[in-house]
Amino acid sequence: MKVLIANRGEIAVRVIRACRELGFPTVAVHSEADRAALHVLLADQSVEIGPAPSSKSYLRIDAILEAARKTGAEAVHPGYGFLAENAEFAQACIDAGLLFVGPSPDSIRAMGSKTESRQRMIAAGVPVVPGLSEAVSSVDEIEAFAAEVGFPVMIKASAGGGGKGLRLVERKEDLRNAFDRVRSEAKSFFGDDAVYAEKFITSPRHIEVQILGDQHGNLIHLGERECTLQRRHQKVVEESPSPVVDETMRERLGATAVQAGRAVNYYSAGTIEFLMGADGAFYFLEMNTRLQVEHPVTEMVTGVDLVKEQLRIAQGGELQLSQDQVRFSGHSIECRIYAEDSSRNFAPSPGLIRYLNLPQGPGVRNENGVYQGYTVPIHYDPMLSKLVVHAGSREEAILRMKRALGEYRVEGIETTVPFHSFIMDHPDFRAGNFDTGFIERILPSLNESLAQGTASLDAAVAAAAIRAFEQYQNVQRPQTESSAWRRAGRMEALGRGNR
Amino acid sequence: MKVLIANRGEIAVRVIRACRELGFPTVAVHSEADRAALHVLLADQSVEIGPAPSSKSYLRIDAILEAARKTGAEAVHPGYGFLAENAEFAQACIDAGLLFVGPSPDSIRAMGSKTESRQRMIAAGVPVVPGLSEAVSSVDEIEAFAAEVGFPVMIKASAGGGGKGLRLVERKEDLRNAFDRVRSEAKSFFGDDAVYAEKFITSPRHIEVQILGDQHGNLIHLGERECTLQRRHQKVVEESPSPVVDETMRERLGATAVQAGRAVNYYSAGTIEFLMGADGAFYFLEMNTRLQVEHPVTEMVTGVDLVKEQLRIAQGGELQLSQDQVRFSGHSIECRIYAEDSSRNFAPSPGLIRYLNLPQGPGVRNENGVYQGYTVPIHYDPMLSKLVVHAGSREEAILRMKRALGEYRVEGIETTVPFHSFIMDHPDFRAGNFDTGFIERILPSLNESLAQGTASLDAAVAAAAIRAFEQYQNVQRPQTESSAWRRAGRMEALGRGNR
Amino acid sequence: MKLVARYGGANIPIEVQREGGGYSVTVEDRTMHVDLVSAGPALKSLRLDDGRQYLLAHHQQGDQHEVSFGDATVHLELVDPLTLKRRRVEDESTGGANITALMPGKVVRLFVAVGDRVEKGTPLLILEAMKMENEVLSPREGVVSVVHVESGQSVDNGAGLIDIE
């Protein structure tokens, strides 16, 4: 089965690797900016589908289907992002006679809308964050709601957004005042004084559950992923299992996730995202009807290859495991390596990767999307690669990640590797003690930490001074004895020359 | 605990990685030829211990102990090879007040001698290849022996060697004739007509069992490794589990290996090597009282980090697992990547590694001893790195290995990567159907296969012709428009320059 | 050879000499005996007398040196003592500022034009790269003398954007 991958970067590479192991030929598609991208180099065939902007290439359904037709592809894997959760694209693939490696367009559609998915989850008995589904006209209705779900509650302007027109209320006495204020703000900001209320989850964690189903009605879960560490709503570090989920909780989360999946007749790999309060209560947030960026941590602890399973399921295959056969072993952590400068407020850092050394050795997995000599373009997401580790326990996994980050070297552009080292060292992270606000809270101490590192100022001065000394010597006596710097030069020259 | 690693290459790197994950500072030792070797670069400290030849550096007990003294090291890990099975070295470390990360000198000594270890195994009830322990003077004694152990038997000159003075006997009728012939050959070749007999194991496999014990009397096994694929008595590909060992057999092998270890009061990691006949009967061959090259395949299927365990055990720690807690999961294969030219009868291929791309992605582990820009020296073993994969089943592991070998690129020197691809594709290997003669038997078809590969002759011609065309264009019009070849050149120049 | 290293606002005297197969480097009153070898195309291994070692990458632009250790980077300037003396005189007359792009990207908005008076911290333009907008602020007060770019234009790393006098 020839598979076209409608994506780029590390996820396209991931899918190509899975296809190769299944003996499926692969077709990469790419924008004009991506001819030398790693996913293009690794595929058996490749087709250019448009100019650099995604809207003119990776989001062009017609161009992708044309590439499939031209190369005789029989299936399309959408990866994540781009068209992965676009029901129209899934349908267009099916209409073109291609297998879509994902769920049905109906499942995508049902879970794609916040309001529809919330309604369907409520109907299926899946807990959602308690809230008033309609705007209220009096504070009494909110008081009744708060009496039911408990404080704190958040009063929100129905037309709100951008952090405006909302107010957190901790005590009953403050309700009326807050209600009046939000209404008046809503009126002045949005010209609409409708307000509603939601339960506010204090110090929440973001916990998600991987589900996997086939087209024959089998649907299982593969445990949870801890995705609480986020910066600007972007996940930074993920792990499995979660340090706050025990076996009983895992069974409850898993059963709820399977229930959610069943409600939309789900098949292929999918993820149910939950918000979990400090009290362990959890609420459905949304479903991602596709492979997740952080899927490898689940693969490491369960031994299931999710991408191969997706491909087998798309072909009509049955699940290879029943729920009883799923075994969890050890602990896995993933760090997303971005082309961003941790020391300059995460400014993007595209450009030529002059040198790249990926960490290796036991328990280390690189899901790399780039290579040495590649120029990271300015047009796309700054994620370069994912670094994943697996070890017997959480503590060992953290130390392994720290070791691996120490081997990671990227020259030419800046990356978030030092930021991840900082997180791995943080006592609260080590203790598993964090919520969704953790990253923002620790950022102020990051720069201080970055300034230190293992760097020896004297060593740096020595290296630079020797270089200056050698340059001076070369000017004075061009044919002096060999030096490390010139030996280095010769080695590079050798490396470059033809033999 | 500061650890000195008395070794080089990939195993020294492996030990450094384990130490780092345990928070132990590391000291590398190196010969004059190895200042820029990977193990030296990765260690926290390093000490030069002598000239390039091993006898003047890596085998110098005094120089190594002096390096430990100078750097304040508290423990010594010997790796494998060099001084790893030298009881005198182990004793010298202990005498110098250092922890020796391995078994006791007594265990090393007991298993170091072929004859002593055989006697101790017989005494402990461990099966050895049946043989007459002393020379015989009449054919009747051999006949009685053959009646006891069954045909075929091998008649051997006691003073023999180099494949001379031995004869395989399949039937009783041929015994006398063979006996007379071997005696006369023995007389004429070695001047000594003493002969003896051994049972001959037909189509044997080489199966070994990993054991692990602490200094408190706990000793467990971690299953078997299939090491049958050898070339000139050098292992080429190893895997765990063995395709011919089922759970019952694993328990028998494991129990026998633990019995063997107990007979010499073994602690730390060790390996019992067995010869296994086509009938499943197995016989003790020898014990390796150290970490084995192929230890990673056991780590992949059991989740146990053998090097970390060795370090913990040396510190007096107890085993973290009981035999009942050992779980086997999936299948792992290791390919040893040598600097040898498969297409020229495995001629050594040292030199500068101009370009190196290690395979990555799910289930792939590189135990690398080299890096891009490193010059592989002529003085040592040609093993560059080990490529290890893990997957759910043997079939998936083979396909994963094949995929990973496809990503492996080494420019500047030749390696055995293509040879491994050839093995992975071989139907008998895929069927698990091989014995110790397999590699020698398939070598004649190797060259034929190498000539093919995925190479397209037309693609090669096109690439070369475009290069020639560009060179011609440059001569004609030095400032013509940009070309891929010159873009490449510029990219390299950028990579080299200072910014 | 004597040099002056400038970092953290201080001028530190340095002396470098060849010594056996390596070098002796004195920083202020601390003398190190070091050994330096290439480790591939980008890295070098620097070893001190006690065996401690660093895997580092070195980049240079004129007298500006950047030494990267993987998890941290040190920036410093190395000049010979004469240059330093000359420089001190020049420093008296403060010059302008040339603002350059710190990353390749696209100018999506321009806030200033030639002749505008700017304070330190005044937003000058927005540079977009990798789905993120980055505001470029004026590093000092002054008057915009040149605007090198226009809205919508793509720029390379290091390209001149705006000059302030």
Add this chain to the structure above:
Amino acid sequence: MKLVARYGGANIPIEVQREGGGYSVTVEDRTMHVDLVSAGPALKSLRLDDGRQYLLAHHQQGDQHEVSFGDATVHLELVDPLTLKRRRVEDESTGGANITALMPGKVVRLFVAVGDRVEKGTPLLILEAMKMENEVLSPREGVVSVVHVESGQSVDNGAGLIDIE
């Protein structure tokens, strides 16, 4: 541009032209429209019209080209038609053979001296590298004219060992 490719004992006519952003290459009567880009410091990606692609490394010494695909390597010679004609004339007068080291190593034994008559396959010397001894055989019959090395000497890859006339 017209070329002749020599491999497998045959002379194959080749024509290369620039075409759009890529090239058209004709090998005998087969015309390919190809696209070629750099992929890092050592590799290039070559793509044919139908999207099939190859990640290859190219090395060259004079007219000798080596194209490596990772699991297989193709050696070929590329000359222009005129050179080929000239070469044919030279080939008539058979020359000698200069045996060079195919790997760096150490000469551990020398079997021949200047003036010795050798057959094709006569062992000339043993070169040791990485714990293995490698016998170097004479590629043709003739007389040893120069011995460039002595026993115990270390040699680099490509170093001259013995000349035969």
